[in-house]
Amino acid sequence: EQINKGKYEHYMQKEIHEQPQSLTTTMRGRLIRGGSCKAKSVLLGGLKDHLKTIRRSRRIVFIGCGTSYNAALAARPILEELSGIPVTMEIASDLLDRQGPIYREDTTVFVSQSGETADTLLALEYALENGALCVGITNTVGSAIARNTHCGVHINAGCEIGVASTKAYTSQIVVMAMLALAIGDDTISSQTRREAIIDGLFDLPGKVKEVLKLDEEMKDLAKLLIAEQSLLVFGRGYNYATALEGALKVKEVSLMHSEGILAGEMKHGPLALVDETLPIVVIATRDACFSKQQSVIQQLHARKGRLIVMCTKGDAESVCVGGSCRVIEVPQVEDCLQPVINIVPLQLLAYHLTVLRGYNVDQPRNLAKSVTTQ
Numbered sequence: 001e002q003i004n005k006g007k008y009e010h011y012m013q014k015e016i017h018e019q020p021q022s023l024t025t026t027m028r029g030r031l032i033r034g035g036s037c038k039a040k041s042v043l044l045g046g047l048k049d050h051l052k053t054i055r056r057s058r059r060i061v062f063i064g065c066g067t068s069y070n071a072a073l074a075a076r077p078i079l080e081e082l083s084g085i086p087v088t089m090e091i092a093s094d095l096l097d098r099q100g101p102i103y104r105e106d107t108t109v110f111v112s113q114s115g116e117t118a119d120t121l122l123a124l125e126y127a128l129e130n131g132a133l134c135v136g137i138t139n140t141v142g143s144a145i146a147r148n149t150h151c152g153v154h155i156n157a158g159c160e161i162g163v164a165s166t167k168a169y170t171s172q173i174v175v176m177a178m179l180a181l182a183i184g185d186d187t188i189s190s191q192t193r194r195e196a197i198i199d200g201l202f203d204l205p206g207k208v209k210e211v212l213k214l215d216e217e218m219k220d221l222a223k224l225l226i227a228e229q230s231l232l233v234f235g236r237g238y239n240y241a242t243a244l245e246g247a248l249k250v251k252e253v254s255l256m257h258s259e260g261i262l263a264g265e266m267k268h269g270p271l272a273l274v275d276e277t278l279p280i281v282v283i284a285t286r287d288a289c290f291s292k293q294q295s296v297i298q299q300l301h302a303r304k305g306r307l308i309v310m311c312t313k314g315d316a317e318s319v320c321v322g323g324s325c326r327v328i329e330v331p332q333v334e335d336c337l338q339p340v341i342n343i344v345p346l347q348l349l350a351y352h353l354t355v356l357r358g359y360n361v362d363q364p365r366n367l368a369k370s371v372t373t374q
């Protein structure tokens, strides 16, 4: 059943709409609800013998390519917050090009849907040679990365066929949020925060179901953008990764140039691009960066920017102060889980843009599902 399209026209479409179920499967048996004298917690069987070593490591290094890298980037802030350990990011090919330093005291985390990506696999060999603890986060049981790491967590998102990764991305974020919860499990001061995140995880599939109702709205937006040359996506904090991933989805399937931009970098170059014609998605959902994003919106309005603002439900009126804009309203969840919600409308937009522009959704030109050569 996983490898037929069912009622859907394309695998990408099916996999986007499957996310409430794939997220449920990812979390199944791993979240402990707690009880009268038992705290809410997370159980990651594949890591339980290594958690002490991970907690003692000097640094956690996330390593991946493409969407898997973006998923790790989305999880980085919560891992830093709950573990108190510095977390650095490595694109696998870049780590190899630089032969960047990896130490015995490092925990390296290899994130890959296929578990077979050549660059990620070579970076794993490099980390093993350098004596680091190697953790695998993959969606493919028995894959090279799953076999060659010391320990790991399966994403359990189910088979992903569309070249554009969608359900694996959201499940990867959830696995890494659970990893952060497991590492931080022995810290009493963050217990309330951890319990709020666990409650948020239980609610997440329902919230994803809600955000999928934006399908028609995203189709309308795609109709509006069909002939554009380029689309920018601005995000920051938890949603910097959403900007990168949203832009990657748009470019890889709809073949429209798209760039994810860290909003904090706006004045250091990208602002020069802004005019009345270039469409810009600004992610401005409620979190600690919200007021900074409001100010970004005002500055873009001052340059007559053509804005599409993604905001929290109920914020539509207040978020576009200083000019007019199109709004995408999404349900609010715990800040570190918000990237799981926010990527969904952008996945839908990329999907509809591709169909409307007449391109191959599941097999974009020049791309392979798994990049097994360098």
Ligand code: AGP
Pocket: 065, 066, 067, 068, 111, 112, 113, 114, 115, 116, 117, 120, 163, 164, 165, 166, 252, 368, 369, 370, 371
């Ligand atoms: C995702 O939409 C892309 N097709 C691509 O970036 C992919 O995520 C990348 O090649 C990494 O693949 P992996 O997760 O299987 O390692």
